Amino acid sequence: MLKVNGWSSRWASLLLLCLAVCSLITPAVTVKHENFKTCDQSGFCKRNRAYADTALATSNWASPYSLDAASVKFEKGILTGIVSKKIATTGETVRLPLTVAFYESGTARVTIDEERRQKGDIELRHGSKAKKQRYNEAEKWAVVGGTSVSTGAAASKDAEAGTTKIVYGPASIFEAVIRHAPFGVDFKRDGETQIKFNDQGMLNMEHWRPKVDKPVAEKKEGEEDVAAEADAEDEGTWWDESFGGNTDSKPRGPEAVAMDITFPGYQHVYGVAEHAGPLSLKESRGGDGKYSEPYRLYNSDVFEYEMDSPMTLYGAIPFMQAQKKDSTVGVFWLNAAETWIDVTKSTTAANPLSFGIGSSVTTQTHWISETGLLDVFVFLGPKPQDVIGAYSELTGYTQLPQQFAIAYHQCRWNYVTDDDVKDVDRKFDRYNIPYDVIWLDIEYTEGKKYFTWDPMTFPDPLGMNKQLDEHERKLVAIIDPHIKNEANYPIVEELKSKDLAVHNKDDNIYEGWCWPGSSYWIDCFSPKGREWWKGLFRYDKFKGTAKNVFIWNDMNEPSVFNGPETTMPKDNLHHGHWEHRDLHNINGMTLVNATYEALLARDKSEDKHHVRPFVLTRSFYSGSQRLGAMWTGDNQAAWPHLEASIPMVLSMGVSGFPFAGADVGGFFGNPSKELLTRWYQAGAFYPFFRGHAHIDTRRREPYLAGEPYTQIITQALRLRYSLLPAWYTAFHEASVSGAPIVRPNYYVHPGDEKGFDIDDQLYLGSYGLLAKPVTKEGQEGQDIYLADKEKYFDYFDFWTYEGPGTVTVAAPLETIPLLMQGGHIFPRRDRPRRSSGLMRYDPFTLVVVLGHSGDAEGTLYLDDGESFDFEAGASIHRRFSFVGATSTLMSEDLAAAAAAAPSKKAKDYLKLMEKVRVEKIIIVNAPAAWKGKEEVEISEGLDGESAAARKVTLDWHPKEAGKAAWAVVRDPGVRIGGGWKIGFA
Ligand SMILES: *[C@@H]1O[C@H](CO)[C@@H](O)[C@H](O)[C@H]1NC(C)=O
Secondary structure (H helix, E strand, O other), X not given: OOOOOHHHHHHHHHHHHHHHHHHHHOOOOOOOHHHOOOHHHOHHHHHHHHHHHHHHHOOOOOOOEEEOHHHOXXXXXXXXXXXXXXXXXXXXXXEEEEEEEEEXXXXXXXXXXXXXXXXXXXXXXXXXXXXXXXXXXXXXXXXXXXXXXXXXXXEEEEOOOOXXXXXXXXXXXXXXXXXXXXXXXXEEEXXXXXXXXXXXXXXXXXXXXXXXXXXXXXXXXOOOOHHHHHOOOOOOOOOEEEEOOEEEEOXXXXXXXXXXXXXXXXXXXXXXXXXXXXXXXXXXXXXXXXXXXXXXXXXXXXXXXXXXEOOOOOOOOOEEEEEEOOEEEEEEEOOOXXXXXXXXXXXXXXXXXXXXXXXXXXXXXXXXXXXXXXXXXXXXXXXXXXXXXXXXXXXXXXXXXXXXHHOEEEOXXXXXXXXXXXXXXXXXXXXXXXXXXXXXXXXXXXXXXXXXXXXXXXXXXXXXXXXXXXXXXXXXXEOOOEEXXXXXXXXXXXXXXXXXXXXXXXXXEOOEXXXXXXXXXXXXXXXXXXXXXXXXXXXXXXXXXXXXXXXXXXXXXXXXXXXXXXXXXXXXXXXXXXXXXXXXXHHHHXXXXXXXXXXXXXXXXXXXXXXXXXXXXXXXXXXXXXXXXXXXXXXXXXXXXXXXXXXXXXXXXXXXXXXXXXXXXXXXXXOOHHHHHHHHHHHOOOOOEEEOOOOOOOOOOHHHOOXXXXXXXXXXXXXXXXXXXXXXXXXXXXXXXXXXXXXXXXXXXXXXXXXXXXXXXXXXXXXXXXXXXXXXXXXXXXXXXXXOOOEEEEOXXXXXXXXXXXXEEEOXXXXXXXXXXXXXXXXXXXXXXXXXXXXXXXXXXXXXXXXXXXXXXXXXEEEOOOEOHHHHOOEEEEEEEEEOOOOEEEEEEOOHHHHHOOOHHHHHHHHHOOOOEEEXXXXXXXXXXXXXXXXXXXXEOOOOOOOOOEEEEEEEEOOOOOEOOEEEEEOOOOEOOOOEEEEOO
């Protein structure tokens, strides 16, 4: 046995770490392909790809699924019926209940279940049991709204055509045409087909069948196995399946669900995060520059993951969008089991003599899940925001985080003592580098026992927290779902005695290996488990924590070092007797749910002003955006990883989970100073901005880089801090509409086909701020793609560019390529501070960027940045607009309705912010007519209160070669939360 105290435990864990992942220590970095299945090694994927091949290769392939017309009923926005599957070999029919729901939002949903699996349990060994049903609780975890059924939807049957047609959606412009035989659905908008289900005949629901022990027929040499040829299905993995020395028992037999979904006329598809590859998904069935494996979704701890790959990563969002000129549509495949998605494209010429003109690309996708219902939501757009908005209405909006959470986070594995933490904190101050949060990885615990502190290295956590709090800084501590199996550890004793851990296939507590060695896993699918977990974070339970301590949930895929594919066996059992295979991809989210609830409860129990929880997760599913932030896991200190981080973060943004970032500097390995610097410049544009490093790397806090690097990194951090009001407003927008925080070209310019596959530049919120961080070594210039006929200005020196087309921006090391698109106004706070909390009452700068129209607008959302008081209207929400024709800048209230009858909290907040002013207004591309004008006229009090008009100075700066003219109004003295107007002419 390992001795488990002090240094011996540290050695034990290092040894364990080495046993599990020894390659970590060597810099040679390639993913261990052999640890993860290919489609061919995953029985159900292989069977369904073979099924697809048969369907495609058979000239008159008839899908054996048909909707029994007599069974079809339509009532109150919901169609029901029975789909029959005809089994060719036996003539038998399998009944599959179908539901097609039409929601008010315009979203449609197709669900298919299986009658014979709906009741009863499966007896397992030792008298334990598993549910026989197809897993139907993914909805419970993922879907939180948007499911009120449409009263306007109307159905009609066309007996001759053999279809049922439903007209639905806003203004009744959507149509679902359900084909009875073979079963299929065409979704149309304005009469044009956008999405087709089962058009290629790949629908396949593996039906319930009893296990028969067939005698293994001995085959004589030279003898053809005729029967096996005819019934080509590979039954070898129906009842058990082995991989990497683990055998998965499959008490329910084969039960995959699969279907093809076609997007006719759509060249690009995006989504199905998380993968390390381009934003626009590649074809996956082989060929030049294409993948030969499907995109896989099976949340896994993939060490040293590779670039440009459809391999699975830590999280799964089975939501896909398709894009063609001026049209976006999407589907959400609600299934929590292991899922594979093939993508192929085909080109059809409109006319054989047209020489490609008028030809169109169609994207076909093939979705394959191991178990569960077939349950697909359909979004018909037409704009990117319509699709993301509808998906977000279903799965929930991004949590509005505390302001500190969108500032800079300093992490490493590990800050080794509380003195070390305090020292790093002081050094940031000494070097005038802003940061908000310092993080503790697993080593702070006593022997990897969560909810404890190592008494040798962290004797005074409260003192440490107190020092951080002096500058409004926070601590984030890691808490993982594996609980050390060790005597005299009260947490594990309770976990066992209350029976709250995940069970193995024999329904006994499941034991596996993770950081602490032998461990058990909390089952957060269990309401009792979550309730217990909630209690563990109380200040009197998790001693050493204080109000400025928040939580990081790692390893929640879950990562199990000795498990199949580094995770749990699929035949493990969870609350409700569901098998792990049914709900694997949701597992990580349930832990974050419990942790979020725990942080809420922690404050409530103190009956104080309670603050919004912050939880970072590695594993996620659709809906995780409601609970916190994610990061892209264990990347490497290598240029390709920096480069890949941009499409990965953009992909999260259009997948409804925009609070995303990659480890700045790269987790494994030591970055060169140039790479580290460039990474900070890129990180300043990640919604989640954290530097992190592996235990074997050298220290790399920004102040250690030396000049000029430390200065350049500090500038990148200051840029982030000065733009925090814009970031916070973008987060607010995401929290009410689901809009991405950083946006790819196609989202901002859905009519610009040339920009559909651009994924190395991004727009911040709705501000027209276009960044393209340098991601290549030695690169001194950056080509930026401008989609529209508009003026763009360099953020720092107002150098003027004009779209459409590609422009080259100088990008020496000290520069972040960042342009301002004409037509926008954005807010900043320009006074350098140690942390964002200290900026709370700082004055604002407004930057007005004038383009071709001469008009500009932008918004500002502001609240206390920490509590829930904003829910009672305690916020400032302004719209700034500049009208070229009259040369006036105005501030209007966007929350005027709430302001009419303000709550006490709303009034208190406005009072608190009364003195906060605009200290500067910069007008980029200021009209030449302002030359010689020395004053602007200010009228305040437009929100009701009275104030006299007054004049302040205007400074006008003429154009210099290549740069825009600009003007500045210093100290206009107007309130940030008030209504006012400034006349420039
Ligand atoms: C956590 O999950 C439970 C059960 O599904 C749900 O009722 C609750 O709202 C979730 N909490 C959060 C913060 O989403």
